[in-house]
Amino acid sequence: MAKFDEKAKPFSKQWLDDRLAITTVMKVLNIEYWIPKNINFLWAMGMILAATFGMLVISGIFLLMYYVPTVEGAFDSVNYTIMTEVGYGWLWRHIHGVGASLVFLIIYIHLFTGIYYGSYKRGREMIWLSGMLLFVLFSAEAFSGYMLPWGQMSYWAGMVITNLFAGGSLEATGFVEWIRGDYVPAQAFLGRFFMLHVLLLPLVIIGGIGFHFATLRLPHVNNQDGEEIDFEASAKLWKEGKKKESQVIPFHPVFLSKDVFIMGIYFILFFYLVFYNFEFAMDPVNFDPADGLKTPAHIYPEWYFLWSYEILRPFPTDLGLIAFGIAQVIFLALPFLDRSPNVAPASRRGLFKFWFWALLLDVLVLTFMGKLPPQGIWNTIGFIAAVMFFVLWVALPFITKLEKKIEE
Template identity: 80%
Template sequence: MAKFEKANSIGEWLDQRLAIETLKKVMNTEYWIPKNINFLWAMGMVLAATFGILVVSGIFLLMYYKPDTALAFDSVNYTTMTEVGYGWLWRHIHGVGASLVFLVIYIHMFTGIYYGSYKRGRELIWLSGMGLFVAFSAEAFSGYMLPWGQMSYWAGMVITNLFSGGSLEAYGLVEWIRGDYVPADAFLTRFFMLHVFLLPLVIIGLIVLHFGTLRIPHVNNQDGEEFDYAEAAELYKAGKVKESKVIPFSPVFLSKDVFVMGVYFILFFYLVFYHFEFAMDPVNFDPADGLKTPAHIYPEWYFLWSYEILRPFSKDLGLVLFAISQVIFFMLPFLDRSPNVAPASRRGLFKYWFWILLIDVIVLTFMGKLPPTDALFANIGLVAAVLFFVLWIALPFITKSEKKL
């Protein structure tokens, strides 16, 4: 039996048994964040907070949801929306949250690309972050199935059909994923399981890993500057706060995060209360019908850029390019051959590469929403899709030729 002294406070009592003082130092007061950053560094905590809100609103939606093809549509659109007290609030928060979480993920990703925060020891931060992007995509797709409206059904049909692999005609695999010949009851219940249990578990695990990968290389700063964290931390602890290049995560950095979150949540709740309809496709307010296709099928806005890569090509080529576009971002730390960790503006050709990529993805997003029947837009989509791959092929060459800063 270890020896325990009598504790004089609850804090001391807990510290003796759980070492909470040490924990607080490691996680908060002596976890050092560089000073030379801007509001874009707050996106991580904004995402964590949005995920928290999605979990809470999801718990309340779960209370009345019925994962059954005969009952699901009414349990959402009738019971939750009209009978449950404030049920509409949880649903609008959940829908708006799912949309905004992708907006912030994209900002977070492109911030990382701009400042080179994915290399020289930070590869795992990038890879675990991309893992989160994929897990969130699967979470969004599985959640989209649950109201069992027309868009749920047909999105489920089209996306699971992708697994037939075009000319490989692997319909057995498609039927295995669905548990039926078409999306039906078995399909709805398994996607329900994925959405409310397995995928959130994976996401939480990946968030912990993502935080863990930050620990040793530390967060990047606006100049990609390398410095001695131990030395900077000593300065801060010695009271030379001005001279030190770092601040503690909590309470100093977190208070900046909270300010950005405040601005973000004004937008968030403005959308929840006044413009929730952007996250609620009207077509999905028709119950699922396997014998009637909606006139124009399109995914939610955050999947449009990769959907547009699928469209302009023949079926097989489209599928292959779509598959590549889904994983190519994982390769970024290895395709960038430059030794420089610096903002794109100081990296020669990479500056243009970054902005062209960003604009290209935005163009793909807009073209993905338009019906493909218009020849002009179809051609713009084709050019943008080809440009996307040209950029990735060019990346190793233009970064290799980059001058060392």
């Protein structure tokens, strides 16, 4: 037992410090957690994601009180009980639906910000990897949640995606049945995805968020010029009151004050969508109850999965599955495929500048094509965009190797 003050009153600051080191914890995580001063509003996306996840958890808890995870009861519990009988049930449902869509919008902004400013390399690899892990977890959470209203799109998207596990020519239909617990999506399937959505995946996500924060603490956050900052020297200047000379600010309250302001703007938009423009987040097809005898004319995933869906679609089955598999993990390899010594915004990095915008446009084109019927010109554009996606990733090590070191 370390030394502690026997006279300290229970729960006084001294008493807590002796037991929990709260002063040290506050310093390490808040008032002496140094953030570069040279940042823009894109640096607030992390906190916005945390807040949106919070909204999803809270609204999810309320929805969970009335949701019925049975194939007979699910659709009506969502569309009737929650929307009609439960006071403000509609509000929680709309928050949950809009939040699920927006969380992906912000994830993509966050991800492309990281790519643009080179925030994934030279000591920040683990930040990138833990972030991509969270992306995978959120994808699984979103997909399992989409099954729960048991509408037409839930059922048929569940059918299509679980069919992928047959592995094309491997014809592993037994494996598909094992996942579903039945020949088709039915009660066992719904029960399993319900469990995943409300228990296992949220637990793992919370762990993942903790891990992502932890990976940030030592390498520190990047800044908008990719400058290498001497955090200790700058922190010393700050503590001496030389705020202008110091290149850093403390997380609390200076960085947070900006985050909260940006969060306020975000929530105005968020609730505008919740009240007035929520239809984009709730597909009309899913308001028809699941019917195994009636395939919808168009089956497509939610918008945030469209780009990877379009990488699957334009190729023959086996090749498509392999391409799809690679597309799911290729972003993880980014820190190792980028061979340039520079941490700098893409605009100052020669060919990488073009690579960045080409990737962004390619992902957008794939997203557009992923929702359209795979016919005629759309199919051709989708195929070219899917091939481009791989060309870009193959080209990355070569073009970054050519990059000259930027002299300070």
